[in-house]
Amino acid sequence: MRQLLAIYRQQLKTALAEQLQYRAALIIWLIEVALGPAVSVSVWSTVARNEGGEVNGYSSASFAAYFIATMLVNYATQTWVFWEFSRRVREGEFSPLLLRPIHPIHADLAENLAYKILMLPVIALVTLVLFLAFHASIALSLDNLLAFFPALVLAFALRFILEWTLALLAFWLTQVNVINQLYVVVVLFLSGQLVPLTFLPAPVQTASAWLPFQWMVAFPAELLVHPLSLSTLFTGLLVQLAWLLVGFALLAFTWQRGIRRYTAVGG
Amino acid sequence: MMRTYLRLLATFFRVSLLGELAYRANFWLQMVESLIELGTALALVSVVFTYTQSLNGWHASELLILIGTYFLIGGAINMVIMPGMSRLIEQVRLGTLDYLLTKPEEAQLLVSIQRLDIWKLLDLLLGLALLVAATIWHGSWPDPLQVLAFALTLLAGTAIVYSFVLFLATLSFWYVRVENILVIFESMYEAGRWPVDIYPGWLRATLTFIVPVAFAVTVPAEALTARLTWLALLGTLTLAALSLLVARLFWRFAIRSYSGASA
Known part of the structure; x- marks a missing residue:
């Protein structure tokens, strides 16, 4: 355990140093990250205004709070390794990673965390600006706030494990970009980032209930903006935990088979 | 002169097409990508309009006209303007712009059409198809005057975006790292999927005057749905002419102070 911690510390340091070289990318990222919620809030506030101030229980202010919260949770749970994996496999970059005496997932995890630490000031700024610009209102309760942090950690773990498993498809397929794009769109809708889940058509909501995506963003985000009952709260955490176990099983299964398929020349 | 330009464009188009035909799988990949993007936009609109x-004041059919315009103009921008401009930035950095400048044709033209991303034509066609479908659904056919205004504002919007992007790319003669600015433009363009009048004042102003998305998408869609006033039409056309002129002058000024270093 102590050894693993030391490894993480070193990985974090390297990743931070690497990321700090690309400071211009931070500004691009800032605009990209702020624009999505700004557009969503504008659209749905307009809908609320046109419908007499409220639609489906949401006012302009609560739309603003909801989309800012999903932005925050999405930032915290986001991964991008499935965009890079295909190159790793194709160009043999994976070979040196495999030679290390530690599972390659740790390096990716450390890099992901480093990136997020670096982005923290940016996201804080965006949150503040959006919050003020769109007059967001939140109704926090102590229970929710206490549940938020475990929910966020579980959401991150779940998303990281599932998306790392998705990335492993590159062992079998050469054209993974289309699959990745489809995945991103599905996540956008079913994780509650484009609209609150209660706004989706009933069949889609049913499908979403059987899928893991809402537990990756919508659940922690909702904890931040309106009070959930204690039972919803505990069920939510339990479902997250259950999906996480499924995710681990999927990962182990796919990894074992994928690694046997992997061959590389050079690298 | 215009005919020479058109012939050049046709030649570049043919060459790009020949190059791309070697990779026909890319056609299908772009097809899937475009359909995913269009499907996402349509799904979101259908959710909005159930509530x-x-x-x-924009009805569903009118909003689809706007989205059609968004894909149409976006296709044009990503097929012609963006690839050429990002190549220009690269050429300035590497010094290979020298080769282009020695050619006997007008450099600004060559720079603008030198690289075409042929498959983005699909976005353009999908946008056009959506426009037609949405107009039929809308019920009332636009009168010829509206169609004329649409065509004019479409051209004007493209001209404004072109001038804007050319202006940014020209900055690369002095600042090497401007390719990032083009990325910012691309992500801001996505806000054009909705009429700019739904945005709060500060964002609307940004999308109108700092990143001219409003002129590219909202104004033509307004023209086709009988929202555009004569004054706004006149203003858009004037602005288009002005921005072409400014971009042109800036380009001339930049070329004069350009000195190749390492070709």
């Missing part, structure tokens, strides 16, 4: 009849 309201009109978005700030």
Whole structure:
């Protein structure tokens, strides 16, 4: 355990140093990250205004709070390794990673965390600006706030494990970009980032209930903006935990088979 | 002169097409990508319109006209303007712009059409198809005057975006790292999927005057749905002419102070 911690510390340091070289990318990222919620809030506030101030229980202010919260949770749970994996496999970059005496997932995890630490000031700024610009209102309760942090950690773990498993498809397929794009769109809708889940058509909501995506963003985000009952709260955490176990099983299964398929020349 | 330009464009188009035909699988990949993007936009619109009849006065069919315009112009921008401009930035950095400048044709033209991303034609065609479908659904056919205004504002919007992007790319003669600015433009363009009048004042002003998305998408869609006033039409055309002129002058000024270093 102590050894693993030391490894993480070193990985974090390297990743931070690497990321700090690309400071211009931070500004691009800032605009990209702020624009999505700004557009969503504008659209749905307009809908609320046109419908007499409220639609489906949401006012302009609560739309603003909801989309800012999903932005925050999405930032915290986001991964991008499935965009890079295909190159790793194709160009043999994976070979040196495999030679290390530690599972390659740790390096990716450390890099992901480093990136997020670096982005923290940016996201804080965006949150503040959006919050003020769109007059967001939140109704926090102590229970929710206490549940938020475990929910966020579980959401991150779940998303990281599932998306790392998705990335492993590159062992079998050469054209993974289309699959990745489809995945991103599905996540956008079913994780509650484009609209609150209660706004989706009933069949889609049913499908979403059987899928893991809402537990990756919508659940922690909702904890931040309106009070959930204690039972919803505990069920939510339990479902997250259950999906996480499924995710681990999927990962182990796919990894074992994928690694046997992997061959590389050079690298 | 115009005919020479058109012939050049046709030649560049043919060469790009020949190059791309070697990779026909890319056609299908772009097809899937475009359809995913269009499908996402349409799904979101259908969700919005289950909760309201009109978005700030835009009915569903009118909003689809706007989205059609968005894909049409976006296709044009990503097929011609963006690839050429990002190549220009690269050429300035590497010094290979020298080769282009020695050619006997007008450099600004060559720079603008030197690289075409042929498959983005699909976005353009999908946008056009959506425009036609949405107009039929809308019921009332636009009168010829509206169609004329649409065509004019479409051209004007493209001209404004072109001038804007050329201006940014020209900055690369002095600042090497401007390719990032083009990325910012691309992500801001996505806000054009909705009429700019739904945005709060500060964002609307940004999308109109700092990143001219409003002129590219909202104004033509307004023209086709009988929202555009004569004054706004006149203003858009004037602005288009002005921005072409400014971009042109800036380009001439930049070329004069350009000195190749390492070709």
